[in-house]
Amino acid sequence: MPKQVDHEERRRRIAEAVCALIDAQGLEGVSLRDVATRAEVSMGAVQRCFRTKEEMLLFALGHVGERVTERARGRLVGSPAQSAASTVGHVVGELALLREEHRAEARIWLSFLAAAAVNPALAAGLRNSYADLEGLFTRLLAEASGAPDPEREARTLLALADGLTGHVLIGHRTTEEAEELLHAHLAGLWGPTGAAAGR
Amino acid sequence: MPKQVDHEERRRRIAEAVCALIDAQGLEGVSLRDVATRAEVSMGAVQRCFRTKEEMLLFALGHVGERVTERARGRLVGSPAQSAASTVGHVVGELALLREEHRAEARIWLSFLAAAAVNPALAAGLRNSYADLEGLFTRLLAEASGAPDPEREARTLLALADGLTGHVLIGHRTTEEAEELLHAHLAGLWGPTGAAAGR
């Protein structure tokens, strides 16, 4: 009893459309009709995939969350031989979503963050991703730096990256400035005499 | 030819209503009708005060921006005799919008931030407030710490505060955790041996 089309694949496709729309016009600019058009499916298809709009957004949130953490994790295991310090720099750079190519994801992330402030379900979804990232950072910092409290450093780093991302998005900070600030902060982590991460 | 009612006063009143609505349901939940109802004025009044909805939102953004920077500045000059370190701690604590009483402002701020990512006019408004805050922080840090680059520290601090605020809003971080991280970061500023700011 094979279904006519792969449902999961379609959900993925719709999630991508949602992301594209959020990137272009923000969360408020996302209507079911536009999503259907962008995903090149009928409105009925969208409604069958997701019972309600909120359910759709929630899935899309999980989708980008997965992509982001996946990429950070990939960066991590992808360069096991490098110095831990350099690895931290790379992972954070990836995570901060500063690069132009990830600007879209940053906008999407920020939209969800703002929406989550008044929507418990979205907040729960976001917390999952944040917990993952924080754990990843903590483990990374634990083996990379001699800091006595890697968890504290990871939490600080995560918040700093998030804040910088927002500042870059509204043009209050350039990508270069943000990266420099991030690297300077990291350099301060392994003692005032330590060498900064590459770049 | 005195106007029947004070226009500026009314604009203020409407801005407050906008803020209250954003706090409760986010930016998407703000309609002209709801604003009028909340501000206890007619819809026509809202329309005469602001030609368009965007103009209204822009004014509201400026309104909260003024409130926030004003409060931070007030904190600054209000305690000139204290140690600079303690002052920094207080100002940042105020700015981070962590306290429950300022949670509403934090939500509003975050909403505008997300909207600004896809709305140049709002972004410009936000940049003004950020520039003010950054200048304030920079001057404060310059005379408070012996750090060689107070501007860098100010920028980092601002981003960290913003990031933490977001994390608190979605429940990924408690207010206490965030304050502790903020203070720990500050403590690291004036040399690893320096005393932390008061609490």
Next chain:
DNA sequence: TTCGTTCCGATGCAATCGCATCGAAAAAAC
């Protein structure tokens, strides 16, 4: 008073929203 101008609140309107429903096409069962 009477006229003319200005300001006010209320209502109208076209567009769009999320969601429910429907007939037809396809698949499965027999």
Next chain:
DNA sequence: GTTTTTTCGATGCGATTGCATCGGAACGAA
């Protein structure tokens, strides 16, 4: 081949949106 069941795309519906328009109240000048 026929019938039954499921899945599809499309359309309908009530509600809500931002904005435009309208009749009347409030004021100053004559």
